[in-house]
Amino acid sequence: MGVxxxxxxxxxxxxxMFAMGLxxxxxxxxxxxxxxxxxxxxxxLQLVVLPVAxxxxxxxWPMAAILAVGLMILASCPxxxxxxxxxxxxxxxxxxxISLTAVISLLAVVTVxxxxxxxxxxxxxxxxxxxxxxxxxxxxxxxxxxPTALGMLVRRLAPAFAEWAGGHTRLLSVVVFVxxxxxxxxxxxxxxxxxxxxxxxxxxxxxxxxxxxxxxxATGLRLDRPQRIAVTIECGFQNATLGIxxxxxxxxxxxxxIPSAVYGLIMLFTGVGYALIAARRQAGPxxxxxQQAGS
Numbered sequence: 238m239g240v241x242x243x244x245x246x247x248x249x250x251x252x253x254m255f256a257m258g259l260x261x262x263x264x265x266x267x268x269x270x271x272x273x274x275x276x277x278x279x280x281x282l283q284l285v286v287l288p289v290a291x292x293x294x295x296x297x298w299p300m301a302a303i304l305a306v307g308l309m310i311l312a313s314c315p316x317x318x319x320x321x322x323x324x325x326x327x328x329x330x331x332x333x334x335i336s337l338t339a340v341i342s343l344l345a346v347v348t349v350x351x352x353x354x355x356x357x358x359x360x361x362x363x364x365x366x367x368x369x370x371x372x373x374x375x376x377x378x379x380x381x382x383x384p385t386a387l388g389m390l391v392r393r394l395a396p397a398f399a400e401w402a403g404g405h406t407r408l409l410s411v412v413v414f415v416x417x418x419x420x421x422x423x424x425x426x427x428x429x430x431x432x433x434x435x436x437x438x439x440x441x442x443x444x445x446x447x448x449x450x451x452x453x454x455a456t457g458l459r460l461d462r463p464q465r466i467a468v469t470i471e472c473g474f475q476n477a478t479l480g481i482x483x484x485x486x487x488x489x490x491x492x493x494x495i496p497s498a499v500y501g502l503i504m505l506f507t508g509v510g511y512a513l514i515a516a517r518r519q520a521g522p523x524x525x526x527x528q529q530a531g532s
Contacts, residue, residue: 243486247376249413250482251384252406254342257318258388259403261339268336275330278458279337279468282451284344287472288312288352290446295360298439302360304432307496308443309356310488311480313349314497315341319508320474327512328519329466337471342385346377349483366488373487380482432495440500444507448473466515474508477501 269276291312295305316338324334341348350373357365392399451472455465480497484490 245413246482247380247486250478251380252409252413253318253478254381255384255388256403256406257338257342258385258390259392259399259406261335261385261389262392265332265336265339268332269340272333272464274458275333275460275464275468276336276340278455278460278464279333279471280341282454282468282472283315283337283341284348286450286454287447287475288348288355290450291443292356292359294439294443294446295356298442300435300439301432301492302364303490303492304436304439304496305360306353306356306365307436307480307484307493308439309360310349310353310483310493311440311443311475311477311497311500313345313352313483314476314479315345315348316471316474317476317478319505320471323470323474323508323512324467326509327466327470327515328463329470329515330463331467333464334467334471337467339385342476343382345381345479346374349377349479350374353483353488366490368488376487381479432492433499436495436499437503440496441503441507444473444500444503448507448511462519466519469515470508470511473511474504475500477504 288309291308295308298305300308316334318338321331321334321338325331350368350370353373354368354370357368388399391402448469451469452465455468460468475497477497477500480500481494484493484495484497
């Protein structure tokens with residue numbers, strides 16, 4: 238497992254982030270200032286409400302401490318490229334979704350150590366494994382920030398190549414990552430199978446809770462339907478890939494990654510369901526709302 242968790246998994250995630258960078262431009266970050274209300278709603282929900290909800294749920298749910306920390310790890314992760322795809326399927330504001338994913342992914346160098354450290358201290362106390370802050374920041378920078386920046390640089394210097402390579406690279410990286418994670422889980426199945434049964438219900442509740450909270454807040458703030466859809470999906474779709482890497486590579490125990498792995502499966506079903514319902518309503522009378530930002 239050493240080579241898998243310390244080398245192959247981080248490389249697979251770096252490739253995914255590079256592929257995401259191939260699709261980003263400076264406009265995706267500038268949109269933060271062009272549409273501040275929409276972005277602020279999504280950012281506060283992801284950076285504040287999401288981890289607070291995870292902390293509260295983990296505190297009251299009967300679950301192993303290591304899974305409670307795993308839920309906090311999941312809550313520290315930004316949205317992933319899957320959220321952008323689901324927003325497109327739901328006829329939401331894809332540009333807003335991409336902006337939220339990009340900016341909050343770069344902020345992960347700060348949010349992950351802070352949120353995960355809080356979870357370790359509260360739920361495991363003296364039994365918690367060490368989480369060296371500087372080392373964590375450097376590793377996340379190397380795995381998330383640098384590949385994203387390199388992808389953006391390639392897009393700027395060779396846009397045609399970036400357009401061609403983006404889809405292929407993303408598909409390859411996801412396939413490799415899924416195969417590696419599956420191999421790791423199978424090799425440790427005797428130790429982790431009991432934890433999967435604990436993680437499933439709480440992850441489902443957490444996902445539905447965040448979809449509901451995000452939709453309610455976005456509605457209360459009177460965001461137009463495309464923006465409301467984007468914010469809701471961003472809060473219901475986390476980068477489970479990053480959560481798995483944090484649990485296995487940074488903390489060195491595959492059990493920390495179980496909530497992320499389970500959530501990654503659950504959110505596909507709930508996300509597709511939400512996207513189909515949202516798309517149907519968006520296509521109905523009066524469902525046009527405001528045009529997507531940047532379109």
